[in-house]
Amino acid sequence: MNSAALIIIAIVTLAAALAAATLRKLMHAALSFAVALVGIAAFFFLLGAEFVGLALVFIYIGAVAVLIVFTILLTRRDVGEGRGFNWGGAIIAVAVFGGLTWSILKTQSLAIVAPRMPALTVKQIGVALMTTYVWPLQCVGLLLTAALIGALILVMEEKR
């Protein structure tokens, strides 16, 4: 059952990712990217990491995908038109993929069998965030607030 789900999710995610990279219309590519993110969230669900999966859907579908779509819409005139093959992008993608593969293969942790852990509840994650990791959390909060205020200042009406 689980392996069947894994294969289905993998196919959907990879197909969506491939579509995001190759589709000729930018908007279609952005929407396929959102589908790929849903697939990754489904992976987390399958692995029992509900919180991470939900956070992924929340942030990447609810915010980042909308942001990407809006950015495309507001900044480009050729939204509906096709685009050529981007060689620079391909080189960067291959380089990132190679780097990641290299670093994954070099790590020691692959050799060690992970101990069987009980599934983390949302409550445990919350407690950890509020005690052990409270300073990083507060720093991120401050950074986001600063970004929000910065955005407000950018769009503020100029006094004539």
Added chain:
Amino acid sequence: MSKSIDQVFVNAKQWLLSCLAGSPTSVVQVVSSLINIFALLAVFLTLFALISVLERKILARMQNRYGPNRVGPFGLFQPIADGIKMLIKEDIVPARADKIVHFLAPVLIAAVAILTLGVIPYGRNMTLFTIDGGILFFFAVGSSTELAVFMAGWGSNNKFSMLGAMRAIAQMISYELPLIITVLPVVMVVGSLTPGRIVAAQAGYTFGVVPRWFVFTPWGVTAFILFFVSGLVESNRTPFDVPEGESEIVAGHMTEYSGFKYATFFMAEYIGMFAVSGLAVTLFLGGWHAPARTLEFIPSYLWFFAKLSVLLFVYVWVRGTLPRTRVDQMMNFAWKFMLPMAFTCIIAAAVWHYTGRGLRGWLWSLVVIAVVYIALSTLLDTRRKFAPRVYRFAE
């Protein structure tokens, strides 16, 4: 006796599953999920049909006319006639539309709306999708609505659709903040993101009379009102139906949809309304708990749906009473009033918690909310500055 009536649906499902005894677990799991999905769709699509005719009836009553009264007794079969009409209507797709995106938008919006219904506890042991972070699931899935609305607007390749989608996303993003932040005090006080736990925390009575629902605390009632208003906006209903303002942009992102696709949008709007009201009932109105000890013999799911109906009536009532708001006023309201008030709710809930959750805590949290409310309303008071309106983009 009352206990068996209370659990009748749970027992019915157990009985159906016991017919499958001996088959592999995966089959039982799938059948169990299918029963849940079927029950959810049956109940809420019936409720959708019912509310669509009741809304027209109530609106008609408010406007001193009869409303639908031709099909069936008191016009109760009107939804069937409407459904047949919508099904057999011609489905028109604009020639220059993005066919795939145009088709997928109503599918996505309906799927998202139905998914959010799954985490709400409808009665004792009656949560269809028990998940640790149920509240988080609700908002995570619900936030995909924006993408669906955008797809509808962009896929239609129509300037009214695009404008409507832009307006919808602007207002949904703005009001999602107060919507989520007003949930936080409840989550903080209960210490759990599971809807079942939140309902369980509201069991019992203070002084043996007043139920321990969060709506009876100062922070609770403030958060409830803010949540309800944000919910109104999220479901794009009057007075916040700016994205589909008929007099300005035809029907917003739904302009280019006809027939059953339009009906799907309509259905998604109502199901979203049920979901937000259901969550409001769960968070603030004690979920499926009875309001008095003597009334506890009435099954829990009836209490849930009674509370839900009251909230739905308020939705209709508001629609019949208030005119559409202006876009800029609505945005100002979200960022300058709703958001600070939502944050105040968190502080007031903390004050309530640390002063002992008793009468003293009740009064102190009331003081916090009253001070911020008065300060905000003085600061935002524009009555003194009446002047001719200045237009930025028009003469």
